[in-house]
Amino acid sequence: MTEGVIYDLGYRPHEGPRLGRTGAVRALYRDGLRRTLGLRRRARAKVAPWGLLTIAILPAVAFIGLAVLTRQMGVNEVEFFSHAQYFDLTGTIALLFIAAAAGELLVPDRTHGVLQVYASRPLTPGDYLLGRAAALLTVVFAFMEIPHLVLFLGRAWVAEEGFGSYVAGNAEILWQTALASLVYFAALAPLAFLFAVFSKRPALAAGSFVGAMLVLSPATQALVVEGGLKPFGLFALQQHPAVVKDWIMGAAGRRLVPQRAGYDPWVSLVVVAVVALAAAYLVVRRYRRPV
Amino acid sequence: MAETIIVTRELGFSYGDIVALRDVTLDIPAGCVGLVGANGAGKTTLLKLLLGILRPAAGAVWAMGHPVPAAALAVRSQVGYMPESACLPPDQTAADFVGYAAELAGLTPRAARQRASDVLGLVGLHEERFRPMGGFSTGMKQRAKLAQAIVHDPDLVLLDEPTAGLDPEGREEMLQLIGRLEGFGINAVVSSHVLTDIERTCQWIVMLDGGGVLRSGPLTEISATDEVSVEVLADPAPLAAALEAAGAAVEVQGRVVIVRAERADLYDLVRDALADTATAVRRLGPRRTTLEDIFLRGPGLEGAGDD
Numbered sequence: 126m127t128e129g130v131i132y133d134l135g136y137r138p139h140e141g142p143r144l145g146r147t148g149a150v151r152a153l154y155r156d157g158l159r160r161t162l163g164l165r166r167r168a169r170a171k172v173a174p175w176g177l178l179t180i181a182i183l184p185a186v187a188f189i190g191l192a193v194l195t196r197q198m199g200v201n202e203v204e205f206f207s208h209a210q211y212f213d214l215t216g217t218i219a220l221l222f223i224a225a226a227a228g229e230l231l232v233p234d235r236t237h238g239v240l241q242v243y244a245s246r247p248l249t250p251g252d253y254l255l256g257r258a259a260a261l262l263t264v265v266f267a268f269m270e271i272p273h274l275v276l277f278l279g280r281a282w283v284a285e286e287g288f289g290s291y292v293a294g295n296a297e298i299l300w301q302t303a304l305a306s307l308v309y310f311a312a313l314a315p316l317a318f319l320f321a322v323f324s325k326r327p328a329l330a331a332g333s334f335v336g337a338m339l340v341l342s343p344a345t346q347a348l349v350v351e352g353g354l355k356p357f358g359l360f361a362l363q364q365h366p367a368v369v370k371d372w373i374m375g376a377a378g379r380r381l382v383p384q385r386a387g388y389d390p391w392v393s394l395v396v397v398a399v400v401a402l403a404a405a406y407l408v409v410r411r412y413r414r415p416v
Numbered sequence: 417m418a419e420t421i422i423v424t425r426e427l428g429f430s431y432g433d434i435v436a437l438r439d440v441t442l443d444i445p446a447g448c449v450g451l452v453g454a455n456g457a458g459k460t461t462l463l464k465l466l467l468g469i470l471r472p473a474a475g476a477v478w479a480m481g482h483p484v485p486a487a488a489l490a491v492r493s494q495v496g497y498m499p500e501s502a503c504l505p506p507d508q509t510a511a512d513f514v515g516y517a518a519e520l521a522g523l524t525p526r527a528a529r530q531r532a533s534d535v536l537g538l539v540g541l542h543e544e545r546f547r548p549m550g551g552f553s554t555g556m557k558q559r560a561k562l563a564q565a566i567v568h569d570p571d572l573v574l575l576d577e578p579t580a581g582l583d584p585e586g587r588e589e590m591l592q593l594i595g596r597l598e599g600f601g602i603n604a605v606v607s608s609h610v611l612t613d614i615e616r617t618c619q620w621i622v623m624l625d626g627g628g629v630l631r632s633g634p635l636t637e638i639s640a641t642d643e644v645s646v647e648v649l650a651d652p653a654p655l656a657a658a659l660e661a662a663g664a665a666v667e668v669q670g671r672v673v674i675v676r677a678e679r680a681d682l683y684d685l686v687r688d689a690l691a692d693t694a695t696a697v698r699r700l701g702p703r704r705t706t707l708e709d710i711f712l713r714g715p716g717l718e719g720a721g722d723d
Contacts, residue, residue: 136538136600139531139569143522146489152519152528166507167548238503242564244469245497245574246520247489 149248150256157260161226173225174264181218181272184211189279196283205280208273208298209376215272216309216367222268223261223310224334227317228327230257236325250412254318261314269306273298298374305370312366312397313338315404322411338363342382349386358386362400365393419446421480421572421603422466428474429461436461437627440475444605444622448598450614450635451607452707453624459607460500462624463574466605467497480571493522496565500576500607504560506550510541513549514563521568528567535563539593555586562593572603579613591617611707615639623711631710638710644675644686645703649696658689674703 144151163170188205234240243253277298284291317334324330341362348357361382368383370376372390383393422444429437437458451459464470466479468488477484479491505513511532518528536545539559544552549560558578565573578594579587594617597604608614614621621638623630631638648655652673656666662685664677675686690697 136596137534138601139523139527141527142524143493143568144524145493145522148522148524149520152516152525155519155525156516165509165512170507233505233507237505238499238501239505241497241499241501241503242517243520245467245492245495245565246517247493247522248520249489 146247146252149246150252153248153253153256154260154263157230157257158264160229161260161264170229174222177218177222177225178268178271181215181268182275184214185272185276185279188276189283192279192283205276207376208276208302209371209374211273211276212302212305212370212374213367215269216370219265219269219309220313220338220363221331221335223265223313223317224320224331225327226261226264227314227321227334228324228330230261231318231321232324232327232330251409254409254412258314258318262310265310265314266303266306269309270303273302277302301374305366305373308369308373308394308397309366311401312362312369315401315408316362318408319404322408346382346385349382355386358383358388359392359396362396365396368393369397420444421446422449422605423478424462424475425477426475427462427465427472427477429458429465429470430473435627437465437624440624440627440629442622442629442632444632445620446603447620448594448603448618449605449620449622450618450707451605451622451624452609452611452614452711453630454609457609457624458627459609459624460576463497463576463605463607466574467492467495494571496521496568496570496573496602498561498565498573498575498578500580502557503564504549504552504557507548509546510536510549510552510560510563511545514545514560514567517564518567521570523568531567531569532563535567536560539563540589554581555583555589558582558586558590559593562590566597566600566602570602572605573597575604575606577608578606579608579610587613611711615707621707623707625711635707639704639706641703641705642676642678642682643703644682645699645701646673646675646686646690646697647671647699648673649698652695654693655689655695658693659685662689671698 159165162174163172184206192205234243277292277295281288281291281295286294316338317330320334320337321327321330324333341360342364345357345361345364348354349361364381364383368381368390371379371381372394383396420443422442424440424442427437427440427442428435440458440462451462453459461470465472465477466484468485468491471485480494482490484491508516511529514536515525515528515532518531519525523531533542533545536542539562541556541559541563544556549557552560558581562575562578565575575594579590582590591613594604594606604618606614606618615635619635620633621635622632623638646652646655648671650671652668652671656668656673659666659673659675664675664682664685667674667676675682677685679685686700689695
């Protein structure tokens with residue numbers, strides 16, 4: 126019989142490479158991805174991100190299934206909803222997703238004192254926020270693009286002209302949806318971070334952000350339409366990315382609050398940029414305070 | 417003196433109108449250094465200034481040869497920090513968090529996982545490393561905090577109240593761990609208001625009081641006095657009387673006679689008094705004072721240290 130032997134290796138100093146600040150930011154980014162998706166966390170943490178992603182993809186999958194079924198039944202004319210229309214659903218779900226993820230990314234680090242650990246590592250507050258924002262951007266972009274990619278490939282699959290011809294003839298949809306996804310991120314994420322910075326619980330951050338965004342739309346609509354106070358159209362923060370998205374995708378005919386107030390789509394783009402920069406500035410300023 | 421790891425010159429810091437540190441000038445050598453003082457003495461503020469988390473309002477500070485906060489990132493890549501307050505996410509396992517802490521210090525993910533496993537074993541959390549830290553006891557949390565502070569193999573680790581909240585057994589184990597750090601090539605600054613903990617683990621002492629330096633120097637030097645302690649087997653009264661008659665100040669504590677006199681031949685005086693009174697001696701030697709004695713006596717004794 127072989128007897129086991131225990132070797133006391135003692136303390137072994139680290140002699141491998143040290144990646145410095147770049148390595149630290151990459152670590153923050155990877156941790157942000159895991160945290161946003163609830164990976165290596167309890168099952169409860171996975172419910173919101175994966176549930177929302179499922180809800181976002183489900184319509185595309187259902188419609189493709191329906192299209193395949195009807196084609197087998199000999200019906201070739203199936204009306205799909207457009208990518209611009211689909212964006213209205215995924216954009217609303219993205220609002221919920223960003224709200225939940227922003228709170229999860231920033232609030233626990235602060236309330237559990239983990240910022241003290243970051244402060245002892247070769248990182249600046251800007252590096253911390255950059256790592257967190259990059260993680261959120263990656264996940265949100267994937268979150269918004271995957272449903273459109275599923276819809277696009279599904280439509281190509283059932284297209285009468287054939288898969289290749291459909292893809293070649295409609296490839297612009299891919300960059301349009303990608304660009305529109307970035308606009309949604311810029312419009313929502315910095316504001317969600319701002320709410321998270323001032324909240325003590327992730328759920329509180331998410332709830333107050335979503336509440337504020339949802340209240341702004343009917344409130345500004347009432348002020349603009351009923352009250353004739355057109356400048357309030359600028360405060361319909363949830364609707365500006367939708368206006369810009371319609372502009373990018375060439376969708377017309379809708380009357381969102383900024384349009385009812387008489388603003389061109391470029392004004393919505395400027396509002397998105399200004400609000401994003403202002404929110405980002407306030408978040409960075411808040412994190413300059415010592416822990 | 418050994419290599420100097422921390423240098424401060426007339427360092428000052430205030431929280432608004434409250435002065436936390438004033439005119440702190442120190443030259444701290446490598447090894448295990450005890451930073452002692454009452455709550456609010458400025459210990460944590462000094463540690464945060466060393467990390468570059470706070471900016472000095474006056475004076476200058478260098479850690480591991482780098483000026484702080486100008487080269488704070490270079491300092492932090494060589495330094496670990498164990499905060500006094502909570503810093504562990506309850507929903508993460510110790511292995512995940514300590515590995516992440518190593519990655520934040522620049523280690524590759526593979527090296528970070530390996531180091532996390534090694535260090536958690538070292539601090540006695542090998543069995544619990546895959547448990548979420550929210551369910552840890554206070555002692556386990558303190559060990560996990562120490563693990564994240566040393567996982568990247570720093571040259572210097574700053575430990576803020578490492579024994580806070582621990583029961584006697586947990587305190588003993590933590591002090592043993594701290595005592596082993598120097599053998600790993602890790603210098604340590606241990607901040608504590610528990611003076612006996614510092615006496616047991618550190619060779620160099622910095623005593624802070626009201627934001628200023630009360631004493632700074634080697635423990636042996638600080639704890640030494642110019643008094644002689646004589647423990648006798650029988651009644652100490654005749655010896656005490658003989659010494660007083662010879663002009664020495666005497667204090668009797670049970671069977672211990674403490675002799676104080678400003679003369680070079682104090683031991684000769686004691687020898688003669690013992691011989692004259694035929695007193696049997698159990699122990700004779702210089703009286704060593706505790707950090708608590710020094711601290712309680714306050715600034716009156718200033719001047720024995722380097723600073």
